[in-house]
Amino acid sequence: xxxxxxxxxxxxxxxxxxxxxxxxxxxxxxxxxxxxxxxxxxxxxxxxxxxxxxxxxxxxxxxxxxxxxxxxxxxxxxxxxxxxxxxxxxxxxxxxxxxxxxxxxxxxxxxxxxxxxxxxxxxxxxxxxxxxxxxxxxxxxxxxxxxxxxxxxxxxxxxxxxxxxxxxxxxxxxxxxxxxxxxxxxxxxxxxxxxxxxxxxxxxxxxxxxxxxxxxxxxxxxxxxxxxxxxxxxxxxxxxxxxxxxxxxxxxxxxxxxxx
Amino acid sequence: xxxxxxxxxxxxxxxxxxxxxxxxxxxxxxxxxxxxxxxxxxxxxxxxxxxxxxxxxxxxxxxxxxxxxxxxxxxxxxxxxxxxxxxxxxxxxxxxxxxxxxxxxxxxxxxxxxxxxxxxxxxxxxxxxxxxxxxxxxxxxxxxxxxxxxxxxxxxxxxxxxxxxxxxxxxxxxxxxxxxxxxxxxxxxxxxxxxxxxxxxxxxxxxxxxxxxxxxxxxxxxxxxxxxxxxxxxxxxxxxxxxxxxxxxxxxxxxxxxxxxxxxxxxxxxxxxxxxxxxxxxxxxxxxxxxxxxxxxxxxxxxxxxxxxxxxxxxxxxxxxxxxxxxxxxxxxxxxxxxxxxxxxxxxxxxxxxxxxxxxxxxxxxxxxxxxxxxxxxxxxxxxxxxxxxxxxxxxxxxxxxxxxxxxxxxxxxxxxxxxx
Numbered sequence: 001x002x003x004x005x006x007x008x009x010x011x012x013x014x015x016x017x018x019x020x021x022x023x024x025x026x027x028x029x030x031x032x033x034x035x036x037x038x039x040x041x042x043x044x045x046x047x048x049x050x051x052x053x054x055x056x057x058x059x060x061x062x063x064x065x066x067x068x069x070x071x072x073x074x075x076x077x078x079x080x081x082x083x084x085x086x087x088x089x090x091x092x093x094x095x096x097x098x099x100x101x102x103x104x105x106x107x108x109x110x111x112x113x114x115x116x117x118x119x120x121x122x123x124x125x126x127x128x129x130x131x132x133x134x135x136x137x138x139x140x141x142x143x144x145x146x147x148x149x150x151x152x153x154x155x156x157x158x159x160x161x162x163x164x165x166x167x168x169x170x171x172x173x174x175x176x177x178x179x180x181x182x183x184x185x186x187x188x189x190x191x192x193x194x195x196x197x198x199x200x201x202x203x204x205x206x207x208x209x210x211x212x213x214x215x216x217x218x219x220x221x222x223x224x225x226x227x228x229x230x231x232x233x234x235x236x237x238x239x240x241x242x243x244x245x246x247x248x249x250x251x252x253x254x255x256x257x258x259x260x
Numbered sequence: 261x262x263x264x265x266x267x268x269x270x271x272x273x274x275x276x277x278x279x280x281x282x283x284x285x286x287x288x289x290x291x292x293x294x295x296x297x298x299x300x301x302x303x304x305x306x307x308x309x310x311x312x313x314x315x316x317x318x319x320x321x322x323x324x325x326x327x328x329x330x331x332x333x334x335x336x337x338x339x340x341x342x343x344x345x346x347x348x349x350x351x352x353x354x355x356x357x358x359x360x361x362x363x364x365x366x367x368x369x370x371x372x373x374x375x376x377x378x379x380x381x382x383x384x385x386x387x388x389x390x391x392x393x394x395x396x397x398x399x400x401x402x403x404x405x406x407x408x409x410x411x412x413x414x415x416x417x418x419x420x421x422x423x424x425x426x427x428x429x430x431x432x433x434x435x436x437x438x439x440x441x442x443x444x445x446x447x448x449x450x451x452x453x454x455x456x457x458x459x460x461x462x463x464x465x466x467x468x469x470x471x472x473x474x475x476x477x478x479x480x481x482x483x484x485x486x487x488x489x490x491x492x493x494x495x496x497x498x499x500x501x502x503x504x505x506x507x508x509x510x511x512x513x514x515x516x517x518x519x520x521x522x523x524x525x526x527x528x529x530x531x532x533x534x535x536x537x538x539x540x541x542x543x544x545x546x547x548x549x550x551x552x553x554x555x556x557x558x559x560x561x562x563x564x565x566x567x568x569x570x571x572x573x574x575x576x577x578x579x580x581x582x583x584x585x586x587x588x589x590x591x592x593x594x595x596x597x598x599x600x601x602x603x604x605x606x607x608x609x610x611x612x613x614x615x616x617x618x619x620x621x622x623x624x625x626x627x628x629x630x631x632x633x634x635x636x637x638x639x640x641x642x643x644x645x646x647x648x649x650x651x652x653x654x655x656x657x658x659x660x661x662x663x664x665x666x667x668x669x670x671x672x673x674x675x676x677x678x679x680x681x
Contacts, residue, residue, distance in 0.1 A: 052652055073494050073517065074505040090493035090518045107498050107655070137649070169564075169589065189522055189534055190418075196536075227564050228457060228549065229416075230520070230534070254567050254576075254589045255459075 036127035042085055045114040047104060047128060054105040054136050056129040057114060060098065063122020064154055067094040069102060072111040082113055095119075096160055098241075099152040103166075105133055140250045145172075148246040153233075155182065155240040161196065162233045164244070167225050170251030175221040175233075175244045177214040182237010185211030186223050192232040202236050214240065297386075302378065302397040308333045308614060311392055311401035313382045315339035315367050317347070317596050318585030319407030320679050321603030322610070323375045329611040329618045336399060337370060338392060340381035344680065347461070347596050348672050350430040351468045354440050355476040357634055363672070365680035382408070385559035387578060393555075403610055406566055406583040407603070410461060410550035410594075413564075418523040420546055426526055427544040430469055431461060442543055443473050448483045449542030452531060454521045455490040456549045459565075461586055461594045463496040464630035464638070466547055467504050470513055471632050486512075489519040489531065489539060497593075499657055500630070500640050507632045507660065521546060552587045565589035570648025573606035574613075582606055591648045593626045600675055601625070620646070625654065629668035637664035 036058075039045065049055055059067055070082045070091040078088035087093060094100050096119060104112045116124055139146055148166040164173060164186065175184050185206050187195065194200040202211075212221035214237070225231070233244060303309075310326060312319045315337050323335050346363035353360060367377045384393035391398040412431055414421040428438035451473060455466040470488050477484040488508065490496075494517055495504030508515045519539070523532040524546065531539045531546065551557075551564030561567075566583035567576045570590045575581040583589075584606050585599040592598045605621040612618070625643035632638060639658030643651045658664060 071493070074502050075517075089516070107652070108502070141649075189520075190416075193418075193522060193534065226562070228459070230457070251567070253591070254570065255565075256591060 036125040039116055039124050039126045041118050042115060044083060045126065047112045047114065049104050049106055049110050049112060051106060051108050051110075052133050054103050054131045054133045056131065057100070057102045057104055057112075057126070058129060059100045059114075059116060059124065059126050061116075061118070061122045061124040063098075063118050063124070064120035065094075065097050065100075065124060066117045066119055067097060067100050067102075068092070068115045068117075069094075069104070070113045070115075071104075071106070072113070079113070082115070085115075092165055093162075094151055095162055096154050097151045098154055099150075099243075101147070101150040103136075103148065104128075137253070140248060140253050143250050145250075146248045148248050150243065150245045152241065152243050153235065155180070155235045155237055157238055158236070159202070160233070160235045161192065164231050164233050164246060166246050166248075167231055168228065168252055168255045169226050170249050170253075170255055171225045172247045172249060173221075173223045173225065173231070173244060174247060175212060175223075175242055177212065177217070177219040177240065177242040179217055180237055180240035180242075181215055182235060182240045183211055183213045184221060184233070184235045184237075184240065184242055186221070186231045187234050188229045188231055192234065195234060202234055214242075297384070298393055298395070298397045300397040302380075302394065302399050303336065303376075306334055306400055306402060308402045309400065310335050310403045310405060310610060310614075311399055312337045312405040312407055313392060314407035314409060314585075314587075315341075315370065315377065316344060316407060316409050316585065316599065317675070317679055318599035318603035318606075319405065320344070320367070320370060321600050322405055322407065322584060322607045323370055323603075324373050324679070325604050325607035326610060327373045327375060329607055330614055330616040331374075333611075333614055333616075334376070335374070336376045336378060336401075337367070338378050338380055338382050338394065338399065339367060340379070342366070342379060345433045346672060346676055348668075350433070350436040351462075351465055351472060351631060352634075353436055354430050354443055354469060355472045355634070356440070356444075357472070363676065365676055367680070369680050382553075382555060384555050385561075387559055387561075387581070390580070402580065403613065404578075404581045405606070405610070406552075406556060406561075406581070406587055407585050408553050408556065408587050410586045411553050412548040413551050414548045416549050417521055417546055419526060420524050420548060423524055423526040426529070427524065427546045429545045429547045430465070431547055431550065439469075439545060443476065446477065446482060446484065446543055448477075450485045450487060450540060451477075451543045451545070452487045452489060452539055452541040453545045454519075454531065454547055455488065455492060455496065456547050457491040457520070458496060459594055460547065460550050462628075463593065463595075464500060464504070464628060464640075466490075467495055467508065468631040469545065471507065471511060472634065474511055474513060475633050485514065487514040487516065487539060487541075489521055489533070490515065490517045491520040493518050497640060497642075499642070499655055500638055503638055503657065503659060507638075511632075550586075556587065562589070570644075571646060572609040573602065574609065580613075582610060591644060591650065592624050593628075593642070595626055595628060596675060597628060597671075598624050598626045600679065603679075624648075627671070629664040629671070631665070631668075632660045635662055635665060636660035637668055639664045639667075 191205040349358045349363040352358040380394040430436040474486040494501040557563035567589045573582045586594045601624045623646045629637040641656040643654035
């Protein structure tokens with residue numbers, strides 16, 4: 001009996017049993033608080049989140065990634081799609097990122113699923129930083145700003161378009177170009193559609209308030225969001241590396257409804 | 261063709277409404293767009309006057325409460341319509357469950373309470389002079405309360421404005437009447453209803469309409485596929501998401517989340533998403549995003565809603581200006597239930613600002629009983645503290661039940677009696 005207890009303890013210490021449970025369910029073990037793990041291509045990471053929690057997902061790589069974040073919606077087909085390596089329509093997709101920080105939170109108990117795909121090989125690490133929605137709200141109430149989500153994006157050539165999430169009035173989107181040549185813009189839906197459908201060029205829809213041009217190296221764009229229009233990050237260029245941050249200011253408190 | 265800006269579109273629409281209200285449609289429509297600012301006062305210079313723009317639930321409730329709390333203060337309400345039709349009944353009216361006469365009220369009770377009701381739209385604000393502009397003249401105020409509700413921003417969906425008739429919706433009374441006609445005349449095919457991104461009026465409303473029209477057509481033997489295209493990644497409000505999912509699935513209603521409609525193709529009768537996905541329809545009900553009337557934005561009070569302090573409803577930009585209900589940028593749900601409490605509570609803070617401290621009202625909460633059929637409704641409750649902070653421990657939901665339908669109607673008729681009776 002004691003011998004088995006020792007084995008059991010040893011297995012638990014190694015995270016073996018917990019890991020095996022997730023393997024049975026077809027998902028990898030979620031790392032604990034602030035503990036980064038190396039993740040493999042197409043491995044599905046499941047992360048339960050309780051009502052009121054705000055867990056920040058952080059992913060970084062030495063290569064280049066597409067990160068897909070999916071929250072369980074109750075539609076079993078969507079989860080099957082995700083597990084099968086496809087992208088359910090409600091998933092959030094972050095393309096061509098080297099780093100990503102994105103909060104997982106909900107008003108009800110829920111589960112998030114994360115999967116990475118390497119667009120360029122490298123070592124990729126993932127960790128979850130625990131926190132509470134109330135803590136984030138308290139910081140805003142104290143007058144502090146709060147980063148809602150953040151990414152380091154690489155555009156090696158051609159055009160990248162990506163929706164920007166968590167925009168409400170009172171958020172500020174800050175784009176810092178670190179290197180490369182090209183243009184990065186934050187376009188509203190209408191302008192984005194015009195560009196996507198070939199009715200206009202990026203330059204044709206760019207204004208100094210919504211776009212930044214980098215000819216060699218550093219450039220900064222800051223857009224204060226005052227409405228509920230969706231916005232899309234559109235970047236064109238060669239060797240562009242930039243960071244975007246969606247920052248909540250205390251003004252956001254006026255616009256975040258509770259639930260109904 | 262050049263794209264119409266929101267400003268151009270709303271100016272023409274606003275002008276059309278004003279012109280229609282004042283007669284001589286065409287000439288006035290053209291004239292209004294370039295009209296001079298009115299130079300004559302509609303009322304004599306005030307002592308202490310609170311002007312409330314809008315006599316919907318929040319505006320009317322605020323007016324009547326103020327008369328009780330501060331009887332010596334003159335209260336003037338500007339209202340463009342001769343009557344008010346209860347907002348929550350729009351959804352059940354669409355399928356003939358509600359009689360419009362039962363939920364249409366006049367403003368006589370306000371007049372009886374000593375409120376001066378002027379039937380006129382507001383067309384502009386002169387904040388530096390404390391004036392509200394109307395087509396007939398201006399009204400001066402000591403305190404201004406904006407309770408205008410929201411206007412649908414149809415121009416935000418390409419081709420929707422020009423093809424309104426293809427896609428009536430229940431988020432205005434005129435649209436509700438039109439949708440009912442279309443539902444009655446529908447002989448079968450695909451009905452597509454879209455949900456805008458939040459915040460919009462009555463978050464569960466679109467799913468209620470979907471459930472009710474499907475039940476109505478089934479009872480009539482009309483073969484219809486009902487499709488809900490949702491801009492959001494789950495049904496709203498989030499607390500009811502799982503229950504809605506189940507309800508929609510049980511009823512065979514096709515639900516497509518994260519489908520933000522950005523274009524209507526009137527020729528092929530197709531709705532197009534921002535991702536380029538296409539959904540064909542025989543009858544559509546595209547619920548557009550909603551925002552404050554243009555004259556509020558033009559006055560520099562912000563958009564799409566008016567920023568306020570949620571504890572007092574006072575504008576963050578103007579000391580003597582308050583905004584209530586749907587038009588306010590606040591954490592409160594855009595619903596008739598909170599509109600009632602917001603109107604009441606704001607009156608306490610306005611009275612206090614005018615030197616009549618009558619204590620502090622209870623904080624706002626919200627209850628809602630969304631229909632899943634003519635016989636059953638869900639339930640959801642949320643609450644805020646007096647600073648407008650959500651209290652998650654007060655969150656409650658209820659599965660479909662017949663009792664919720666009774667509770668809903670009892671609440672709604674009671675609300676109308678309390679505000680307009």
